[in-house]
Amino acid sequence: GLVPHKGCCLGCHQDPNSMAGEPRHVVILGGGVSGLAAAHYCQTEFGDAVKVTLLEASNTFGGWCQTEPRVSACPAAFLERGPRSFRAANGDPTFRLVHELGMEEELMPANRSMCGSRFVFLGGRLVRLGLVSALRYIGIINIVREMFVPKRTHSEDEDESVDAWAHRRFGGGLATLLSAMLTGVYAGDSATLSVQSVLPILVQYERDYGSLVLGGLWSMCSGLVSGVISRLTAVLQQLMGRPPTPVAAVDRFVAHCKRQTLAYSFRRGIGCLAQRLAERVRTAGGADLLLNCKATHLELPGPGPGPVLVHAQDRDHNPLSFQADHVISTLPAYALAEVLDRSVLAAAPHTVLADCSAALWSIPFQSVAVVGLCLRSPEGCPVLPEHQGFGYLIPQTEGQPILGTLMESLTFPSAQPKEITRLTVMMKPPGPINNRTWPHEQPLDHLISLVHGAMHKHLGLCFAKGQSAAGMSFSVLWTQILLHNHCIPQYT
Ligand SMILES: Cc1cc2nc3c(=O)[nH]c(=O)nc-3n(C[C@H](O)[C@H](O)[C@H](O)COP(=O)(O)OP(=O)(O)OC[C@H]3O[C@@H](n4cnc5c(N)ncnc54)[C@H](O)[C@@H]3O)c2cc1C
Structure with missing residues (x-):
């Protein structure tokens, strides 16, 4: 989700609330959406009891959560650098944040039917993925059989890839579908991603119920029962003339959003969430948000509680330092590792940090190319x-040059005029993940021709002729390519 919980806290362990006197100094490393959210929640939870300093290495806040400036030829269309939408089903923390920031009007609901209409490229063609088609693809016999497959206990030392887990319990059908799903979330390979790390619910159901099918049935039934009980309680309360339990405005908002549709974005692009967070943290007072300020290393006092000295450098490599009572890191794993490596060198050897x-x-980390295509077709969407x-x-098994395509203008029809079609194609560098980056001189023409070939094959869009299989003509307004290195962690 967009409000991550991956930050790790280094430094002394007292609750900032419990400390009387001087405000505690919290230094946050990284000004992506996680760092900004951490700063915001420090302020809202602890008020004057904390002073926040946030260090961001680049010249802008938001990290991957940024919207590229609109292309002037087509003011209604823009390209997201990283995330472009979030799911309503697990969006509670994001909806709450939107409410706290007063951004309700900026939230953009997805078209429900388009959002529910998802495809997988299987056997050389697009297959619509509904519950029935998914069950058929997995195989009813495999689903029944899964309830009798002996359970296996997973531990940190005994892990399994998602692909191996799916093959062991259901066979190749589910393995292929999960491979497609993980391509979408991690741009990764299900044969190497750890099932415990990326789909812990599968392991949890196997451990607790002996089977995913039994676990799923059990949680469906208990969900139904608790729904019925809460409805009955409400009806009884009404019959007894008791006023209904008051619901906070934020809870009403969350419930409304979740009922309304399946996914959301923001009218001016998702980057506005990070920008608004930064504004709010600044105006709330008691926080310094520093751009062009790269954390370099930490000086830890030792294993016990005590202040941490955070060293950083500005754009001109001038050294800066901050004494912190708490340090929250929201850096990508490799950036924090670099900081910790230097910390080990700067201070006395510290085995915990080295580990x-x-x-x-x-x-x-996987590298990804985001290719944005903006088409104009007077007759509407040419797909x-x-x-x-x-x-x-x-x-992966389909061996295609792209990972998948998002039809953004169909999902969010209110974001642009009807004659505009926005497609976003995701690609990764060829070969295994292995921390591969895009070559310095990556020929962009080559990527574009791969994308055009894929669009022709998958969606019937012929870019050479500007004609679609639906018999519509279209022109390309713009093509934008963003090459991201090391952008998605792979928990293998
Ligand atoms: C192409 C792509 C598509 C995605 N799509 C979706 C989606 O549709 N939905 C969704 O929910 N999620 C999506 N994600 C994931 C989502 O973008 C991330 O989970 C989220 O943005 C992570 O935010 P963060 O603040 O934790 O990290 P980051 O955004 O990585 O921010 C870390 C920040 O730390 C800074 N930094 C690095 N080193 C230092 C240092 N030494 N000192 C100070 N600062 C430093 C960086 O400059 C950066 O600003 C996508 C990601 C990508 C790359």
Whole structure:
């Protein structure tokens, strides 16, 4: 989700609330959406009891959560650098944040039917993925059989890849579908991603119920029962003339958002969430948000409580330092590992830090290209109606040059005029993940021709002729390519 919880806290361990007198100094490393959210929640939870300093290495806040400036030829269309939407089902923390920031009007609901219409590229064609087609693809016999597959206990030392887990319990059908799904979330390979790390619910159901099917049935039934009980309680309260339990405005807002549709974005792009967070933290007072300020190393006093000295440098490499009671890191794993490595060198040897940094370095990161296509077609979207929806994902086994395509203008029709179609294609560098980056001189023409080839094959859009399989003509308003290195962690 967009309000991550991955930050790790270094330094002394007292509750800032419990400390009388001087405000506690919290230094936050990283000004992406996690760092900004951490600063915001420090302020709202602890008020004057804390002073926050946030250090961001780049010249802008938001990290991956940024919207590229609108292209002047087409003012209604923009390109998201990283995230472009979030799911309503697990969006509670994001909705609450939106409410706290007064951004309710900026929230942009997805078209429900388009959002529910998702495809997988299987056997050389797009297949709409509904519950029935998914069950059929997995195989009813495999689903029944899964309830009798002996359970296996997972531990930190005994892990399994998602692909191996799916093959062991259900066979190849589910393995292929999960491969497509993880392409969408991690741009990763289900044969290497750890099932415990990326889909812990599968492991939890196997451990607790002996089977995913039994666990799923059990939680469905208990959900139904608790729904019925809460309805009955409300009806009884009404019959007895008792006023209904008051619901806070924020809870009403969250419930409304979750009922309304399946996914959301923001009218001016998702980057506005990070920008608004930064504004709010600044105006709330008691916080310094520093751009162009790169954390370099920490001086820790020792294993016990005590202040931490955070060293950083500004744009001109001038050294800066901050004495912190608490340090919250929201840096990507490799950036924190670099900081910890230097910390070990700067201070006395500290095995805990060395172990942490080794663990952080061991997390590979995937590089991704985001290719934005903006098409104009006076007759509307040139994609065949039967292929219109949220987009499609491609399992590794299909051997395609792209990971998948998002049909953003169909998902968010209010973001641009009807004649504009926005598609976003995701790609990764060829070969295994292995921390591969895009070559310095990556020929962009080559990427564009791969994308055009894929669009022709998958969606029937012929860019050479400006004609679609639906018989519509279209022109390309702009193509924008963003090459991101080391942007998505792979928990293998
Ligand atoms: C292409 C792409 C598509 C995505 N799509 C979605 C989506 O659709 N939905 C969704 O929910 N999520 C999506 N995500 C994931 C989402 O973007 C991330 O989970 C989220 O943005 C992470 O935010 P963060 O603040 O934790 O980290 P980051 O955004 O990585 O921020 C870390 C910050 O730390 C700064 N930094 C680094 N080193 C230092 C240092 N030494 N000192 C100080 N600062 C430093 C960086 O400059 C950066 O600003 C996507 C990600 C990518 C890359």
